[in-house]
Every structure is written in structure tokens, then in C-alpha cells.
Amino acid sequence: MAGPVLEMRSIVKxxxxxxxxxxxxxxxxxxxxxxxxxxNGAGKSTLMKVLSGVHPHGSYEGDILFxxxxxxxxxxxxxEHRGIVIIHQELALVPYLSIAENIFLGNEHASRGLISWTxxxxxxxxxxxxxxxxENPQTRVADIGVGKQQLVEIAKALSKxxxxxxxxxxxxxxxxxxxxxxxxxxxxxxxQGITSIIISHKLNEIERVxxxxxxxxxxxxIETLDVKAPETTEDRIISGMVGRDLEHRFPERTPHHPxxxxxxxxxxxxxxxxxxxxxxxxVVDNVSISVRRGEIVGIAGLMGAGxxxxxxxxxxRTYGRYAGGTVLRDGKxxxxxxxxxxxxxxxxxxxxxxxxYGLNLIDTINRNITLSALGKVSKRGIVDEHEERQVSExxxxxxxxxxxxxxxxxxxxxxxxxQKVVLSKWIFAGPEVxxxxxxxRGIDVGAKFEIYTVxxxxxxxxxxxxxxxxxxxxxxxxxxxxxxxxxxxxTGEFSRAEASQETLMRQMTKDKEVTR
Amino acid sequence: xxxxxxxxxxxPAPPGKSGSATGESLLQLMLDGxxxxxxxxxxxxxxxxxxxxxxxxxxxxxxxxxNVSNLVLQxxxxxxxxxxxxxxxxxxxxxxxxxxxxxxVGAVGAVLMVNHDISWPxxxxxxxxxxxxxxxxxxxxxxxxxIPSFIVTLAGMLTFRGLTEIFLKGQTIGPFPEGLQxxxxxxxxxxxPNTNYHNLTLLLGIGLIAFVVVKEVRDRGRQQEFSLDVLxxxxxxxxxxALIAAVATVTMLLASYKGAPVVxxxxxxxxxxxxxxxxxxxxxxxxxxxxxxxxxxKLSGVKDKKVTFLVFLNMGMLAALAGLVFAARFNAAxxxxxxxFELEAIAASFIGGASMxxxxxTVLGAIIGGLVLGVLNNGMNLVGIGSDxxxxxxxxxxxxxxxxxxxxxxxxxS
Numbered sequence: 058m059a060g061p062v063l064e065m066r067s068i069v070k071x072x073x074x075x076x077x078x079x080x081x082x083x084x085x086x087x088x089x090x091x092x093x094x095x096x097n098g099a100g101k102s103t104l105m106k107v108l109s110g111v112h113p114h115g116s117y118e119g120d121i122l123f124x125x126x127x128x129x130x131x132x133x134x135x136x137e138h139r140g141i142v143i144i145h146q147e148l149a150l151v152p153y154l155s156i157a158e159n160i161f162l163g164n165e166h167a168s169r170g171l172i173s174w175t176x177x178x179x180x181x182x183x184x185x186x187x188x189x190x191x192e193n194p195q196t197r198v199a200d201i202g203v204g205k206q207q208l209v210e211i212a213k214a215l216s217k218x219x220x221x222x223x224x225x226x227x228x229x230x231x232x233x234x235x236x237x238x239x240x241x242x243x244x245x246x247x248x249q250g251i252t253s254i255i256i257s258h259k260l261n262e263i264e265r266v267x268x269x270x271x272x273x274x275x276x277x278x279i280e281t282l283d284v285k286a287p288e289t290t291e292d293r294i295i296s297g298m299v300g301r302d303l304e305h306r307f308p309e310r311t312p313h314h315p316x317x318x319x320x321x322x323x324x325x326x327x328x329x330x331x332x333x334x335x336x337x338x339x340v341v342d343n344v345s346i347s348v349r350r351g352e353i354v355g356i357a358g359l360m361g362a363g364x365x366x367x368x369x370x371x372x373x374r375t376y377g378r379y380a381g382g383t384v385l386r387d388g389k390x391x392x393x394x395x396x397x398x399x400x401x402x403x404x405x406x407x408x409x410x411x412x413x414y415g416l417n418l419i420d421t422i423n424r425n426i427t428l429s430a431l432g433k434v435s436k437r438g439i440v441d442e443h444e445e446r447q448v449s450e451x452x453x454x455x456x457x458x459x460x461x462x463x464x465x466x467x468x469x470x471x472x473x474x475x476q477k478v479v480l481s482k483w484i485f486a487g488p489e490v491x492x493x494x495x496x497x498r499g500i501d502v503g504a505k506f507e508i509y510t511v512x513x514x515x516x517x518x519x520x521x522x523x524x525x526x527x528x529x530x531x532x533x534x535x536x537x538x539x540x541x542x543x544x545x546x547x548t549g550e551f552s553r554a555e556a557s558q559e560t561l562m563r564q565m566t567k568d569k570e571v572t573r
Numbered sequence: 574x575x576x577x578x579x580x581x582x583x584x585p586a587p588p589g590k591s592g593s594a595t596g597e598s599l600l601q602l603m604l605d606g607x608x609x610x611x612x613x614x615x616x617x618x619x620x621x622x623x624x625x626x627x628x629x630x631x632x633x634x635x636x637x638x639x640n641v642s643n644l645v646l647q648x649x650x651x652x653x654x655x656x657x658x659x660x661x662x663x664x665x666x667x668x669x670x671x672x673x674x675x676x677x678v679g680a681v682g683a684v685l686m687v688n689h690d691i692s693w694p695x696x697x698x699x700x701x702x703x704x705x706x707x708x709x710x711x712x713x714x715x716x717x718x719x720i721p722s723f724i725v726t727l728a729g730m731l732t733f734r735g736l737t738e739i740f741l742k743g744q745t746i747g748p749f750p751e752g753l754q755x756x757x758x759x760x761x762x763x764x765x766p767n768t769n770y771h772n773l774t775l776l777l778g779i780g781l782i783a784f785v786v787v788k789e790v791r792d793r794g795r796q797q798e799f800s801l802d803v804l805x806x807x808x809x810x811x812x813x814x815a816l817i818a819a820v821a822t823v824t825m826l827l828a829s830y831k832g833a834p835v836v837x838x839x840x841x842x843x844x845x846x847x848x849x850x851x852x853x854x855x856x857x858x859x860x861x862x863x864x865x866x867x868x869x870x871k872l873s874g875v876k877d878k879k880v881t882f883l884v885f886l887n888m889g890m891l892a893a894l895a896g897l898v899f900a901a902r903f904n905a906a907x908x909x910x911x912x913x914f915e916l917e918a919i920a921a922s923f924i925g926g927a928s929m930x931x932x933x934x935t936v937l938g939a940i941i942g943g944l945v946l947g948v949l950n951n952g953m954n955l956v957g958i959g960s961d962x963x964x965x966x967x968x969x970x971x972x973x974x975x976x977x978x979x980x981x982x983x984x985x986x987s
Contacts, residue, residue, distance in 0.1 A: 375872055396874040406872065414872050417865035419932050428862055429873040431855045438855050443795070482873070 061122075062087040062252050063108075063221060068119035070103055070112060070276075077103040078117070079276040085221070090243060090253045092263040092284070095273035095298055097360055097527035098498070101256045102146075104273070105223050109143040110136040123221070140220030144210045146229060152199035157181035159198050160213045184212040188242055203335065204235025211242065222246065223254045228262060229361045232338070240266050258359050260291050260566050272297035292559070295566070299529055299558035307534035308506075308513045310353075320388030321347040322521035323404065323490040328382030330363070330370040340366045340377055342545040348490065348521040353512065355536035356525045357561050363545035364525045365409055368492045372406035373399045386490070400429065405488035407479055409495035409525070411472075415479040418468035422460060423449035425467050425478055430486040452481035457507055473504025480511060491515060492523040497531060509535060529558045543567045615981070616925060616941050616974065623945060627952030634955050635948075638830035641823070646758070646902065648947035649836040650675070650895040652940055654918035655925070656847050657891035659939035662922050663851075664884045665864040665931030666722035670711065670729030671892040671918060675911035677733040678704050678896035683746040683906030686753070693753040701893045707733070708889015709882065716881035730915065738908045747905030757901030760831040761838070770825075771832030778824025782817050789813055836898060843891075848936040860884060864931030920967070921946055924974040945970065 063085040070078040078100045085091045093101050106112050108121060110130030121128045123139055130136040133143075150159050157177050166176040181194035190208040198206060207227060214222055224243070228236040243253055243266050257263055263270055264284065272279040272294060279297045282289045330341035341363040348354040358364045369376035371384060373396030384393050386402050393399040399406070408414040416425050426449045427434055434445040449463040456477040460470060467478055476496060483491065493512065497505045512535060516522050526532050532539050539556050541549040541564035549564035627635045634640060654671050661668045678700050685696040711729050715722045748754075765772040793809060804812060827833050851857035862870040863877045871877055895914070900906045925942025927934035946967060953963045 373872075373874075396872060397876065400874045408872060413866070414868045417862055417869055417932065419865050420861065424858065424861075428858065428870070428875070431858055435855050440853050440855060440858060442853065 060087060061085060062124060064120075064122040065104070065108065066120045066122070068104065068107055068117055068121075070100075070107055070117040077276055078107070081119075081273065081276065081278050083271055083278065084281065085252060085254060086269070088247065088250055088252055089268040090247055090255060090266050092267035092270040093254060093256045093273060094258050094260075094263060094270060094294065096258075096529070099273040099298070100276040101273055102225060103276075105143055105225060105254070105256065108136070109133055109141055109223065111143075137217050140218055141223070142214035142217055142219045142221070143223040144207075144214060144225065144227065146225045148203075148206050148210055150198045150206055150209060153197060155195045155197055156185070156192060156201070156209050156212075157194035159209055160184060160194075160216050162213075164217065180216070181212070184215050187215060188212045189238070189245075202235070204231050204238065207231065207235070207239060208242070211246075219251060221252045221254065223256075225256045226258075226360065227255065228257070228259065236262070258566060260294060263294075264291075270294065274298060291563075291566075295559055295562045299562050307531070308510045310513055310516075310535065319349070320385070321349045322352075322387060323348050323523070324385040324388075325367070325371055326383045326385070328367060328371065329380040330366055330377040331380050333377050336378070339380075340545050341370065344382075344542070344545075344547045346523075346540055346547070348523050350489075350519045350521050351516050352538065353516050353522045353524055353536045355532035355539035356523065356542060357527070357529060357532055357539055357565055358525075358542035359527065359565050361544070362542040362565065364542055365494055366545075367542075368406055368494055368523070368525060369408075371399070372396065372404065372492065375406075400486060400488070403487075403489035404492070405429075405483040405486055405490070406492045407483050407494060407496060409498060411475050411479050415482075416467045416475060419466060421464045421466055422453065422458065422470075422478055423463040426452055426463075426482045426485055429482055433485070433487075448485065449481075452485065456481050456511065471500075471504075473500035473507075476500055476504070476508065480508065484511075484515070488520070490521045490523070492525070494525045495527065496524070497526070497528070505531075529561055532556075532561070533558065541565050615977065616938065616945065619974070620941055620945050620948065623948050623952070627948060627955070631952065631955045635952055636826065638826045640951070640955070641826045642760075642830050642834060644947060644951050645837050645840075646834055647951065648943060649834075649840055650899045650902075651914060651917045651921065651947065652840055652943045653843065653891055653895040653898065654914055655921040655939040655943040656843055656936055657888040658915075658918040659922045659925070659927060659934050659936055660847070660851070660860060660884050661722075661888050662919070662927040663864045663931060663934045664860050664881060665867065666715065666881065666884070667919065668711075668722065668726045668885065668888050669915050670707075670726040670733055671888065671895075672911040672914035672916070673730045673733035673737065674704060674707055674889060674892040675896035675899060675914055676737045676906075676908065677707075677740070678893040679900035679906040679910050680737045680740045680746070680908070682897055682900055683749070684740060686750055687746050687748070693750045697753070697897060700897055701890055704893020704896070705886050705890040708892070709886040711889070712882040712885025715885060716878040722885075737910075741906060741908050743908060745905050745907040747903075749901050749904055753897070753901045754904060756835055757898050759835055761833050761835065763832070770828040771830075774824060774828040774832040777833060778820060778828070781824075782820050785816050785820065786813060789816070839894075839898075844936060844940055851936055856880065856883070861932055864933075866932070917946060918943075920971045924971055926978070942974075945974075 061084050063083070065081065065083040068078050068081045068083075069076075081100065081104055083093075083104065093104070095101050103112070107117050110133050113131045114129035121130075123141065128136075128139065130139075136143075151162065154162070160181050161177055166173045166180065178194050185192060185194060185208075188208045188211050190205055190212065192201060192205060198209060201209075211222070227239055231239065240262060243255065246253065255263075255267065267284045269281055269283050270289070271281040274297065282293070324345075324347040326345045328341055328344045329339060332338040332340050344363070344367055346354070346356070356364045356367075366376050370379055371382075371393055374394055375396065384391055386404075391398075391402045393402065393404065412418065417428070423445055427440075427445050431440060434441055434448055446463060452458065453460065453463050458470070458474050458477045458481070460474065467475055470478065480496065496512070497508055500508075509531070512522060512524065524532065524536055533553075533556055536556075537553055539551050539553075539561065540547055541551075541561055543565055548567045549561075551560065624635070654675070658668060658671065681703060682696055682700045685691045685699060686693055691699075707729070711722075711725050714720045714725045761771070761773045761777075763771065763773070768775075789809075789812070793804075827837075851860065859870070859875045859877075859880045862873070862875050863880055867877060896911065899910060903910075921943035922934065922939050923929075923942065924945050925934065925938030925940070927938070949967055949970065950963065953966065958966075
């Protein structure tokens with residue numbers, strides 16, 4: 058090996074209210090495949106955005122050295138010019154343009170503004186051969202599968218004379234066969250002298266392609282390991298990913314003792330969901346879970362595990378295509394085909410994406426809080442603004458929403474306060490079962506504690522709570538029982554006593570191929 | 574290839590003034606208040622400016638009682654359409670078909686009343702029902718089949734225009750029964766002693782003033798009860814005086830001619846009704862919610878399809894009403910009626926504060942936007958500006974109004 062091609066030294070990146078990277082150092086050797094792993098929110102994607110110039114020079118602290126030179130990229134073009142190309146999780150292809158047009162988008166073979174099609178097609182075919190994609194370059198990208206689209210992205214990177222290829226969870230959306238092909242291609246490119254950084258949380262993948270692995274946790278580098286070294290074991294990587302000191306504080310919880318014989322407040326049986334566009338892909342595969350009154354049940358899983366997909370499909374079919382399964386409330390089968398039906402049966406789903414699915418950002422706090430249950434503050438179809446104001450003022454005080462009045466637009470609030478508005482909205486709807494999806498994502502520690510307290514109170518009042526989270530400490534701190542999911546399947550169920558970060562992470566990183 | 578970005582740190586803006594508010598003049602307070610509520614007052618202010626401008630330019634002709642009365646009658650159908658259009662735009666859609674639908678309903682009305690001698694109240698109900706049906710048909714395609722509203726209503730625009738010509742066989746049909754003409758063109762009846770003014774109109778004006786004062790004072794009281802920010806006392810009084818003066822002026826102007834037109838009364842009822850609906854009714858909230866964030870509204874259990882359907886049904890009914898008023902005013906149904914009305918109504922909504930992305934706007938805003946266009950039309954006619962330049966100027970006003978809004982929002986947002 059010819060020494061490091063890339064060094065990132067003491068990178069610090071702060072977003073308003075959140076420190077995404079607090080001290081990350083990364084050294085990548087020339088010609089290697091370097092894996093980066095860590096929990097959701099550990100800072101992997103942010104680090105790569107810093108490297109590729111999405112977060113421009115000046116918006117972070119620390120130095121980036123590429124091929125021995127200090128770099129200060131002002132945008133993606135600048136980093137691509139140096140040969141650093143990032144392929145994002147969500148592919149950046151234009152579906153209705155051809156493969157060849159996509160490969161050279163923004164970088165066309167043209168003279169005086171006119172595209173030379175012969176040159177474009179010739180070069181495209183050559184690149185497609187290199188990535189092993191047997192398709193006509195004039196085929197529309199929309200007409201090929203996700204796996205092949207991924208290869209087009211790599212061909213596009215190659216057309217830019219890539220020296221360092223960054224792949225952000227490249228196999229998350231692929232089936233086993235396509236994943237295998239992609240990993241082979243990464244090894245093939247390595248032989249051609251291209252260095253790769255691959256972000257992944259599938260440990261078997263890392264074992265297969267990577268030379269070294271850097272573990273991130275809470276915006277810090279934990280350690281970099283040589284994958285081939287005997288001391289590098291899955292256990293070591295897992296404990297590196299999760300082994301954070303439990304400095305978070307949680308409200309004191311008395312463990313729940315389920316009543317014998319009583320039916321669970323909510324039971325989901327054999328639920329299966331297909332991807333909304335890719336009709337062949339199962340995103341939730343035969344999952345059964347249950348939650349009792351007064352119980353907080355966690356669902357742990359990494360990105361793409363199918364947790365949100367399960368919750369949203371159950372809640373009024375708001376995601377994906379239903380393909381079987383039943384829902385029972387207090388032992389009786391119910392229909393939840395529309396949101397109104399689900400809400401009518403006392404179920405609430407608090408989304409993980411509050412900006413897109415939770416709130417009307419241009420509207421005020423009070424109108425957001427009452428939206429899901431306007432009937433409670435209105436008579437004969439007319440909203441009683443007086444009562445509405447009193448109700449929402451009540452939530453503003455009890456939930457400690459930091460805003461001068463309830464007439465403040467929600468878009469002006471901080472993430473934590475927005476989350477409190479979403480929670481207020483659904484608590485106001487008066488549900489018996491609450492499904493909370495990443496309720497503390499992107500908010501600061503103080504606000505987290507307040508939200509934990511609210512959740513605890515809901516359970517103490519006898520509500521059943523399903524708590525979806527990627528943060529293991531908060532699941533361990535809050536839940537009576539924890540399910541784990543991976544790749545759409547249920548992979549484990551643990552009582553509070555049995556669960557530890559290591560046992561959970563082991564089940565969360567269980568891929569289909571791994572059968573031990 | 575690496576470029577250094579020198580971070581320019583602007584010097585912190587010097588604080589305007591940190592002194593106590595006691596020394597602040599009324600003017601200062603007014604300016605502050607206006608800046609805070611740019612969106613609400615900006616267009617009202619512009620409307621006032623345009624009125625003053627043309628009043629001076631026409632040597633006062635603009636504000637002659639007869640002309641004010643005329644202005645209301647001339648613009649009534651656009652204003653009716655603008656109310657419905659505002660709802661459509663708030664819901665995140667658009668309706669291009671209303672001009673053609675206006676003509677079509679007028680044509681059907683004419684055939685029913687003139688050719689088949691059906692009594693006008695029955696024909697009126699039939700026409701409104703037909704407008705509602707046309708709106709419902711388009712609403713069904715948009716809400717339940719998911720065809721974009723732009724396409725559905727563009728098709729509607731062509732279809733209804735064509736049907737109008739087929740129905741009228743290219744002819745103009747008239748005259749309408751006297752009863753309907755009266756509704757569109759006449760004034761409130763004369764009652765009581767002779768006072769040189771129109772008594773009923775005066776009474777209505779006084780009633781309206783009383784209502785406005787009571788409502789404003791009560792609102793302020795309620796807001797104070799919740800310790801919300803309220804206008805400072807003297808500014809509040811000024812606002813009250815301005816409101817009273819505005820209502821009183823219009824009332825006197827109308828009362829010194831033939832009184833309030835019946836159409837104005839209809840319009841007033843529509844504005845009050847739809848304003849209340851959008852502000853206070855559950856359905857109004859749902860319209861704002863689906864326009865503001867459709868996925869969030871769906872996940873909150875809002876029946877987005879039903880709401881969209883109803884919004885278009887309502888638009889169709891209002892278009893029918895506008896069509897009847899228009900036909901009755903000109904006492905004939907013509908194949909060319911309602912040409913470009915949809916664009917006027919859309920322009921009125923955007924001038925009045927609607928947003929392309931939906932979720933924003935008020936019924937009163939649509940009326941203010943419609944009046945801006947109406948006064949421009951009327952004023953420019955009076956000073957003899959040709960229709961060629963009128964269109965140029967109206968286009969620029971629309972651009973300026975929305976451009977100002979975008980600029981103002983960006984300034985506030987950053």
C-alpha cells in the first residue's frame with residue numbers, strides 16, 4: 058500500500074442545536090476498501106457530506122487531506138473534480154432519461170452546446186462493460202431495476218475519473234443477488250486501483266469486501282480495525298458501535314406486570330407489506346407483535362429494517378402495499394384500512410418525519426394540535442376557537458412547548474418543540490394505543506428527557522405504547538419488552554432483563570444470508 | 574481547484590432604538606404594526622393607494638356615487654368567482670374552467686327561460702344545480718381518480734366553451750325575464766321618509782358599523798384575556814376609526830345614488846359566509862391542512878379526497894351563480910361570455926395573498942385582490958387607457974404583488 062490517500066483530521070460539524078460530528082478522524086489507505094459503520098445518527102452520512110463538499114468548506118472545523126494536499130471544497134463539483142465521487146442511498150438518476158444520458162448528465166460529450174451522440178454512446182457502452190452491466194445505453198433508467206441503476210451510478214462515477222468512490226449503504230435497497238454482484242464489482246474496481254469507502258451496517262458485507270473498518274459512535278471515531286486481523290471479530294465491531302456509556306437519564310419506571318389472561322391492547326399478526334413501487338420486494342415479512350395496556354414495547358432495528366413500513370401500513374395503509382395480516386384490539390379483530398378507521402379504534406401513529414408527515418409547518422401551533430381531532434373542539438362543524446385556544450394553551454404549558462403563544466407558526470419552532478407539538482396533537486386525539494416512531498430523533502438531550510417523561514406518563518395512565526427507535530440506550534431505558542427487526546423480519550424478542558445493547562445489535566444486524 | 578471561501582461576517586445590525594415606547598409617535602407605531610402584518614395590510618394599503626391615485630387622476634369621477642355603484646355591479650361576477658377560486662387555490666389546486674362554465678350556465682339559463690318559458694326561480698335553482706354537477710364531475714376526476722386539476726379543468730375550459738356555442742348555436746339569446754334582471758341590476762327598495770338618501774342602505778351601513786365595532790372590541794378583549802399581543806390602544810382606536818370611515822364612506826356614496834345594489838348584498842352574504850367557513854368551520858381547517866401539507870393531513874385522518882371534491886363542487890356552484898348574474902346584467906347569454914374570467918379570478922386570488930403551493934390565503938384577500946383589479950379596470954377606462962395597455966398594467970400589478978410577497982417572505986424568513 059502506498060500510504061494514505063485521504064486523511065480527515067478532527068472534523069467537527071455542528072447543526073443548529075445538534076453536534077453531528079464532535080471529533081472524527083479518518084484515514085483511508087490508497088487502493089483499499091474502507092468500511093464505515095455505526096448506528097443510525099452516528100454521523101456516517103454527515104462525515105461523507107463534509108468530505109464531498111455537500112457541507113462546504115467553512116461550515117465545519119478540521120482538515121481534509123486528499124493525496125497529501127489540504128482541500129477546501131466549496132461544493133460537490135469541486136470534490137468531483139478531484140476524483141471524489143459519492144453515491145447516495147437515494148439514487149440521483151433522472152428516470153426518464155436514458156442510461157447514457159444519465160451517465161454524462163452535467164458532463165456531456167458536446168461541442169458548442171451540441172451533444173455528440175456517437176461519442177456519448179460509445180463511451181457509455183465502454184463504461185457499462187467496465188461495471189458489468191449488459192444493457193443498451195439507450196434504455197430508459199426507469200425501465201431497469203434498482204440493482205442495475207446502482208451500477209449506472211457507478212458507471213457515472215467512473216466517467217468522472219473517480220479516484221475515491223464513496224458508497225452510502227449501497228445494498229440497502231438491493232436483493233441478495235444484486236448485492237452480491239455489487240460487492241464483486243467493488244472488489245474488481247479495487248483491482249483497477251480505485252479506492253472505495255463503503256458505509257454499511259451489514260457486518261457480513263464488511264467482512265467480505267473491506268480491508269479495514271472505522272467505527273463511529275455519537276459523532277466520534279471509536280477505532281479503526283484491520284478486517285483481516287484475528288482480533289477483529291463481529292463482537293468487537295458491535296461493542297464499538299453500541300458501547301456508549303449510559304449517560305442519558307431516563308425517568309424512573311416501574312416494570313410492567315401484564316395482567317394474566319387479558320387480551321393485548323394491540324396485536325398485529327402475520328403482517329406482510331410489499332414495496333409501493335418495486336412490487337417484488339417484501340419490506341415487511343410476516344411480522345407479529347403485541348402490546349398490552351400500560352406497557353411500553355420497543356422495536357429496534359437499523360435503516361431499512363421495516364419498522365416504519367410496518368407501522369404505517371397498519372395505520373391506514375399509508376405506506377406500501379398490504380399483503381396479509383390481521384390487527385386485533387383488545388382481542389377483537391378490527392379494520393384499519395383508512396386513517397380514520399385506525400384513529401376510530403383508538404390508535405395513533407406519531408411519525409418519524411415530523412416535517413413531511415407530522416405537521417403543517419406554515420400553520421400555527423393550535424391548529425396543528427387540534428387537526429386530528431377537530432370534532433372535540435367543535436359543535437355542528439364549527440370550531441370553537443375559544444375552546445381550541447384553551448386546549449392548546451394547556452398543552453403548551455404541560456408539554457413545555459417553548460413559544461410565546463399558540464399562534465406561532467410551527468415552522469419557527471426548534472425540532473424538540475415541533476416534536477412536542479406532534480405528540481400533543483396525538484395525545485389530544487385520545488388514543489388507547491400510541492405508535493411512536495423515533496420520537497426523539499434530532500432533538501437535544503433536555504427535550505429528550507421531557508419526551509421520555511411524557512411517554513412514561515402515558516403508560517402509567519394505562520395506554521399501550523409501541524416505541525420504535527434506533528437508539529438502543531433509550532429502548533433499554535424505557536421499554537418493558539423489545540422486539541428486533543432486520544430486513545423486514547422479526548429477529549428477536551427480549552424482556553427488559555434479557556436485553557442488552559450487544560444482544561439487540563446482534564439481532565439487528567442479522568442479514569438473511571447469515572445463518573449461524 | 575480548491576477555492577477559499579472567505580467567511581464574510583456582516584457587522585451586527587445596530588439596534589434601531591432601545592428607548593422606551595412612550596416617546597414613539599403614532600406614525601412610528603403604525604409603521605411598526607404594518608411591518609409586522611405586511612401580508613394582511615400590504616394589499617389593503619395598495620388598494621387604497623390605487624383608489625386615491627385614480628380619484629385624483631379622474632378629478633374625482635372614480636368616487637362619484639354612480640360610478641361606485643357601477644364598479645360593484647361590474648365586478649360582482651369576478652368577485653364571486655374569486656371566492657371559490659381562493660378555496661381551490663388554498664386546497665393546492667387550480668380551476669381553469671370557471672370562465673367557460675360561467676358562459677355555459679348562462680346559455681342553459683337563457684334556453685330554459687327564454688326559449689322554454691320556465692319561471693326564473695326554478696331556472697335559477699336548476700342552473701345552480703347544474704353548475705354544482707359540473708364542478709362535482711371535475712372534482713371527482715381530480716380527487717378520486719387523481720388526474721391533475723390543471724388538466725381536468727383545462728379540458729373543462731375547452732369542453733364547456735364548446736358546449737356553450739353548440740347550445741346557443743352561435744347566437745345570442747335574450748332578453749331574460751324581468752324578475753332575474755331585477756336581481757342582477759336593481760337596488761334595495763326605497764322605504765321610510767324622504768331623507769335625500771337611501772334609507773335602507775343607511776340602515777345597513779349603520780348595522781355593519783355596529784357589528785364591526787362590537788366584533789373588534791370583543792376580539793381585543795378576548796386576546797387580552799389570554800395575554801396575547803394586541804395593538805396598542807391608540808393604534809387600535811385608529812384602526813376602528815379607519816374601518817368606520819371606510820364603511821361610512823361607501824355607505825354614503827351608495828346611499829346618495831340609488832342605494833345598495835342587490836348583488837352587493839348577495840356578495841356580502843357570500844363573503845361573510847365563506848369567510849366564517851374558512852376561519853371557523855372544520856371543513857375550512859381541512860382545506861387549509863390539505864393545501865399546507867397533504868401527507869400530514871392524510872395521516873391526521875383528514876378525508877382529503879372528499880374535501881377536494883367538495884371544494885370543486887362549490888366552485889362549480891359559484892361559477893353558475895356568477896354566470897346567471899353576468900347573463901342577467903347584460904340581459905343576454907352570448908357564446909363569448911365569461912372569456913378570461915378564470916384568469917381574472919386566479920389573478921385576484923394571488924394578488925390577495927394566495928400561494929402557488931397552497932395552504933395560504935383568505936376569502937377577504939380574494940375580495941381585496943378582485944377589487945384591486947376592478948378599480949384598475951374602472952379607473953383606466955375612465956381616464957381612457959386602451960384595453961391593450963390595461964392588460965399590460967394588470968399583468969405588471971400581479972407580478973409586483975406576488976413578487977413583493979416573495980421578497981417580503983424571504984426577508985422575514987432569513
